[in-house]
Amino acid sequence: MTKPLTTNAAIERRAEALDTIAAVLPIDRRDKLAEILSDQDVETLKHLVNEGMGDNTLRALASDLGYLEAWCLAATGSSLPWSAPEALLLKFVAHHLWDPARRESDPEHGMPAEVDQCLRDGGFLRSTGPHAPDTVRRRLANWSTLTKWRGLDGAFASPALRSAIRLAVRAVPRPRRRKSAKAVTSDVLGKLLATCSGDSLRDVRDKAILMVAFASGGRRRSEVAGLRKEQLTVEPPVKAEDGSPLPCLSIHLGRTKNSGAGQDEVVYLTGRPVEALNAWLVAAKIDGGSVFRAIDRWGHVSRRALDPKAVNDIVKQRVKMAGLEVGEFSAHGLRSGYLTEAANRGIPLPEAMEQSRHRSLQQASSYYNNAARRSGRATRML
Helix, strand or coil: CCCCCCCHHHHHHHHHHHHCCHHHCCHHHHHHHHHHCCHHHHHHHHHHHHCCCCHHHHHHHHHHHHHHHHHHHHHHCCCCCCCCCHHHHHHHHHHHCCCHHHHHHCCCCCCCHHHHHHHHHCCCCCCCCCCCHHHHHHHHHHHHHHHHHCCCCCCCCCHHHHHHHHHHHHHCCCCCCCCCCCCCCHHHHHHHHHCCCCCCHHHHHHHHHHHHHHHCCCCCHHHHHCCEHHHEEEEEEEECCCCCEEEEEEEEEECCCCCCCCCCEEEEEECHHHHHHHHHHHHCCCCCCECCEEECCCCCEEEEECCHHHHHHHHHHHHHHCCCCHHHCCCHHHHHHHHHHHHHCCCCHHHHHHHHCCCCHHHHHHHHHHHHHHHCHHHCCC
16 A cells, blocks of 8 residues: 555554544554544544444444545555545445456456455455445445535435446345354353353453343443443342342443434343353452453453454354354354343243343344244144
8 A cells, every 4th residue: 555655753643543532443453543544534533423423333434434545545546535536436336346256257357456465464354255235335324424524525326326336236146144143042152151160360251241241132242342330330139039139230331223312221130140240340350441351461451441353252262162163153143142042931022122122123023933933833744
């Protein structure tokens, strides 16, 4: 990638500015973003933070902005123009939505090899093959949002762009895949927790992550990574079936992906998940700030929150340690697993949705319908 000479002082200045909004950035990408983004890009992100936009939305905007800048530098030799001409938007589509079969006979089809390699060298591209259509649409949508926030118009609604996306998707149909091929139900969760039976800080932390993420309704990895001590409130104990008291906590999620602005979503933890969480807080000596943090090779606990990707990595690592197929499970499996397990145990759907905070009845009920179909009479005709 070529770019006008940037001094180390300018990069450091942008890095410090990005550090002030680190809570909404991919933490491990701060230094790379400081090299790629312009001063105006950083000011735009800081402005969006001050506008109160949701953390997940801001994180996606920052990540996509970094990718767009890197792609434009690699593809054109220049920084991302504002606003982008229609030709550049069409080039973006052509570089990301292409036919692998045609690529075999036409090496020039799709993203040029030198652009691909440049993005890989910079750590911006990891997967092989064309992008998922939803990823392309999201990046174009965020590109459009950032353009509007700069007070500019773009060609994002042009008929040519819409037609290009539609034709590209139609030419190379992709089967819709679940975020996690298999759900992490209680039997699978038990195997993952068995790998956390040691006394090391990693074992104590990972056990708390798995139990809290599942028991709190299958929280998204971004919600787990962003959890702060200030969001936890001790509640009166709950009586177990034998009458013994069980510890209880409420988690104030604040504004989530499915909630409205200013709405405080609350879920509850009872029993073993609370004990696992408290054990981690005591072991890591956390009395404020981020709950789940990185641990270095010497066993030191970081002051920064885990990156959401790290939550997924932890799940996959525990899946591997349990002897299960890594490719079949991801952090989202804890979310789908919660509803699937609730269905298997006969817990009413509205009650389960109160904890999972699903807003779509259709989406949540699909787990119940699948569970009923698997165990129903219609599948046992022979």
